[in-house]
Amino acid sequence: MGIHVLDSRTIDRIAAGEVVERPASVVKELVENAIDAGSTAITVEAKEGGIEFIRVTDNGCGIERDQLPTAFLRHATSKIEDADDLNHIASLGFRGEALSSIAAVSRVEIITKRKENLTGTRMVLEGAREQSIDEIGAPDGTTFLMRNLFFNTPVRRKFLKQPATEGSYITDLMEHLALSRPDISFKFVLGNQTRFHTSGNGDLREVIYRIYGREIAAELVPVQIEENGIKVEGYLGKPVLVRSNRNFEIYFINGRFIRSGVIAKAIEEGYKQYLMQHKFPLCVLHITMDTETVDVNVHPSKMDVRFSDGMAFARMLSEKITITLRNREMIPDASLEDEKAIQKKEQEER
Numbered sequence: 001m002g003i004h005v006l007d008s009r010t011i012d013r014i015a016a017g018e019v020v021e022r023p024a025s026v027v028k029e030l031v032e033n034a035i036d037a038g039s040t041a042i043t044v045e046a047k048e049g050g051i052e053f054i055r056v057t058d059n060g061c062g063i064e065r066d067q068l069p070t071a072f073l074r075h076a077t078s079k080i081e082d083a084d085d086l087n088h089i090a091s092l093g094f095r096g097e098a099l100s101s102i103a104a105v106s107r108v109e110i111i112t113k114r115k116e117n118l119t120g121t122r123m124v125l126e127g128a129r130e131q132s133i134d135e136i137g138a139p140d141g142t143t144f145l146m147r148n149l150f151f152n153t154p155v156r157r158k159f160l161k162q163p164a165t166e167g168s169y170i171t172d173l174m175e176h177l178a179l180s181r182p183d184i185s186f187k188f189v190l191g192n193q194t195r196f197h198t199s200g201n202g203d204l205r206e207v208i209y210r211i212y213g214r215e216i217a218a219e220l221v222p223v224q225i226e227e228n229g230i231k232v233e234g235y236l237g238k239p240v241l242v243r244s245n246r247n248f249e250i251y252f253i254n255g256r257f258i259r260s261g262v263i264a265k266a267i268e269e270g271y272k273q274y275l276m277q278h279k280f281p282l283c284v285l286h287i288t289m290d291t292e293t294v295d296v297n298v299h300p301s302k303m304d305v306r307f308s309d310g311m312a313f314a315r316m317l318s319e320k321i322t323i324t325l326r327n328r329e330m331i332p333d334a335s336l337e338d339e340k341a342i343q344k345k346e347q348e349e350r
């Protein structure tokens with residue numbers, strides 16, 4: 001075989017391997033798109049662990065009909081113009097790889113409408129091939145339906161885990177997404193069960209309550225730090241909420257859920273005098289910093305980041321956590337009132 005450049009469908013399918021590893025990666029990309037579209041309410045439904053069916057409905061800006069086919073092309077994005085923009089990314093997406101990758105390995109239907117238009121558009125794709133595109137009546141926003149993940153790449157499909165396990169990955173992801181944006185109402189339905197529904201009223205403690213339940217929501221210490229242009233806001237679980245792994249050390253940088261050895265270590269250092277070895281705290285922290293001091297352009301899954309001055313940040317964070325926890329010991333309990341308020345609200349909504 002002579003040397004030749006692969007055709008775009010083959011390239012897309014190879015690239016899809018990087019972006020779409022499993023159903024949870026599809027959900028992540030679709031929800032991030034919904035968030036970037038300015039949605040205030042997002043519903044995610046998944047069946048068979050998301051392998052057979054994922055539907056994400058948002059009330060965001062929608063996509064213009066003549067742009068819809070373009071959105072499914074590789075490296076097609078509305079979020080950055082050029083390389084300079086990479087230095088100050090404010091959106092969750094920017095690579096323009098998600099829709100093309102998902103469409104390459106599944107059956108996709110998208111219905112989308114912009115507010116200023118009277119009608120919407122419905123487009124159907126199979127293995128990235130456009131099957132149809134029609135005008136259709138639709139609510140404002142976008143509904144994205146994916147079926148039969150990896151139907152055309154059986155080897156990859158074989159490597160998926162049982163639906164229950166894939167479903168649990170989606171659940172973890174959805175929890176993090178809901179915690180990342182208390183100002184957005186998230187509804188998550190797995191199988192036939194609504195797993196949680198957040199109100200979108202901006203109250204992080206309420207989101208924690210809806211996701212982790214009353215016992216945990218009652219044992220939180222608010223934290224608020226502002227130093228050197230870095231802001232940290234959220235809740236520290238009291239040491240009684242001790243966990244046996246790091247999964248509940250949850251932190252977001254500029255709205256993005258990440259995992260970082262530097263931050264994990266700083267948090268654990270901050271809790272050091274309160275926790276035994278090999279025990280881990282629960283916390284939910286929203287960290288805001290200048291987009292120029294943190295690099296999110298590290299990996300397609302975008303879970304890792306690089307800091308320009310990680311050490312100084314880590315030192316500051318662990319000190320403040322220690323101080324917050326220490327002060328906490330001296331103040332009486334205020335959380336009972338908060339909890340009553342949440343319960344009351346929940347009853348009203350029933």
Ligand code: ADP
Binds near residue numbers: 060062095099
């Ligand atoms: P990226 O998010 O990196 O830009 P995607 O492939 O995920 O790339 O999406 C391509 C483009 O399609 C986006 O830049 C955006 O303009 C549009 N888009 C995707 N999903 C939505 C949505 N839910 N609402 C509005 N526009 C969307």
Ligand code: MG
Binds near residue numbers: 093094098099
């Ligand atoms: Mg995207």
